[in-house]
Amino acid sequence: MLITEYRLDLVMQALRAILPLEHPADTSLRYFFQAERVGSNERALIAETVFGVLRHRLFLEHACTTPVNTVNKATPRRMALAYWVRFGGYNVRELTPLLKATEAEWLGQVKGIKLDDLPLSIQAELPDWIIEKLRAHRADHEILALGLSMQAAAPLDLRVNSLKANRDEILQGLSAEGVEAVATPYSPFGIRVTGKPALNKSPLFLGGRFEVQDEGSQLLSLLLAPKRNDMVVDFCAGAGGKTLMLGAMMNSQGRLYAWDVSEKRLANLKPRMARSGLSNVQPQLIAHENDNKIKRLAGKIDRVLVDAPCSGLGTLRRNPDLKFRQSEQSVAELIQKQASILASASRLLKVGGRLVYATCSLLHEENQAIVEAFLARHADFALLPAGEALAQQKISLEMGDYLQLLPQQHSTDGFFAAVMERVK
Numbered sequence: 001m002l003i004t005e006y007r008l009d010l011v012m013q014a015l016r017a018i019l020p021l022e023h024p025a026d027t028s029l030r031y032f033f034q035a036e037r038v039g040s041n042e043r044a045l046i047a048e049t050v051f052g053v054l055r056h057r058l059f060l061e062h063a064c065t066t067p068v069n070t071v072n073k074a075t076p077r078r079m080a081l082a083y084w085v086r087f088g089g090y091n092v093r094e095l096t097p098l099l100k101a102t103e104a105e106w107l108g109q110v111k112g113i114k115l116d117d118l119p120l121s122i123q124a125e126l127p128d129w130i131i132e133k134l135r136a137h138r139a140d141h142e143i144l145a146l147g148l149s150m151q152a153a154a155p156l157d158l159r160v161n162s163l164k165a166n167r168d169e170i171l172q173g174l175s176a177e178g179v180e181a182v183a184t185p186y187s188p189f190g191i192r193v194t195g196k197p198a199l200n201k202s203p204l205f206l207g208g209r210f211e212v213q214d215e216g217s218q219l220l221s222l223l224l225a226p227k228r229n230d231m232v233v234d235f236c237a238g239a240g241g242k243t244l245m246l247g248a249m250m251n252s253q254g255r256l257y258a259w260d261v262s263e264k265r266l267a268n269l270k271p272r273m274a275r276s277g278l279s280n281v282q283p284q285l286i287a288h289e290n291d292n293k294i295k296r297l298a299g300k301i302d303r304v305l306v307d308a309p310c311s312g313l314g315t316l317r318r319n320p321d322l323k324f325r326q327s328e329q330s331v332a333e334l335i336q337k338q339a340s341i342l343a344s345a346s347r348l349l350k351v352g353g354r355l356v357y358a359t360c361s362l363l364h365e366e367n368q369a370i371v372e373a374f375l376a377r378h379a380d381f382a383l384l385p386a387g388e389a390l391a392q393q394k395i396s397l398e399m400g401d402y403l404q405l406l407p408q409q410h411s412t413d414g415f416f417a418a419v420m421e422r423v424k
Helices: 005-018 025-036 040-055 057-063 076-086 092-098 103-112 120-124 128-135 140-150 167-176 215-224 241-249 263-276 292-296 328-346 368-377 386-392
Strands: 156-160 181-183 190-193 210-212 231-234 255-260 281-285 301-307 349-359 381-384 416-422
Touching (some): 005 025, 005 040, 040 057, 057 076, 057 120, 076 092, 092 103, 120 128, 120 140, 128 140, 156 167, 167 181, 167 190, 190 215, 210 241, 215 241, 215 301, 215 349, 231 241, 241 255, 241 263, 255 263, 301 328, 328 349, 349 368, 381 386
Parallel strands (some): 231 255, 255 281, 301 349
Antiparallel strands (some): 156 190, 349 416, 381 416
16 A cells, blocks of 8 residues: 555554553544544554554664664654564655655664564563563563564454354355355364455354354363353353353353443343344343352352453454553452452352363463462362363363463464362
């Protein structure tokens, strides 16, 4: 796409509005588009550049202070130009009509910066505090591979609604619509789509035959493995992606409670539920993890999924702003919340019941440390190795005690899960 003065100015305005990161980047971008009313080509360029700048922000800030007789400052203009030349596929010659004196020479230097000469945090595009936390459990080369994988955009994964269709039917239907797609390697319900087609207009989507859902997220429901007539609780249901999958796995039988503390998130579940054809889901607002609804069902539930609120650092391909919006302090607060939610959710289980604790975080203290501390305090629960739970579902994926999915290895978001059973 030709970069004009008008388009550069729009991108600069967008970066000025979004880079302070006072709100989630996708929310700020939505507000920006509502205010500006720009054309579809401009929207695509702005969105790609904003998220590209966020993915490569640490490199770009370094590059913007590379001196060539100019102001050494990471302004929105310089960030956009450096992004386009280094990562966006533009050459300096194409941008020359827009450039001020010395900018062409500076951009030539940006193109020539060797990544190997830079600190790990810049190469991996992860702030120092995250690097330090990861270093406690991973070697530098593993952190670099993880960081590099997080700089790519996530693939688009779908989940077939098994209540209404099977995977082959949906693959054929998508092909007929001109959409290129293949079966995912691990989830029997998953489909991976090439590119970013507008699937929200597809008759298959509108008919509730598939939902957008990362393959890693699908594996969490498969670990829970609910049976048809079970009583099941999705403890932190959010907008209900996993709830819908659990309901379909139960063939719309039994009873499935979708709990969340956000009325808005549960409201977003209603139209999805209607589309899905499920009749066994009961969305319920809870005030907190010790709500009376939990006490009333204590010891009565067969399966509980706790997809706990977390730092979200496993989703940086989708939400690159999270690495700048989270902090050591916010993680410390989340850890307390996670431990409290897990302890409360565990009270719901009957003997023989299964509990899955999951996050989309990469940090040990949000994952293994929470589970180990819980098991040390609850002798009535035992860990079921995740590899064993996957094998029970005939999923060919090598795992040990825990499920640990990584983008560079599994092409999913960075998910963690532990499977526990109440043994007495």
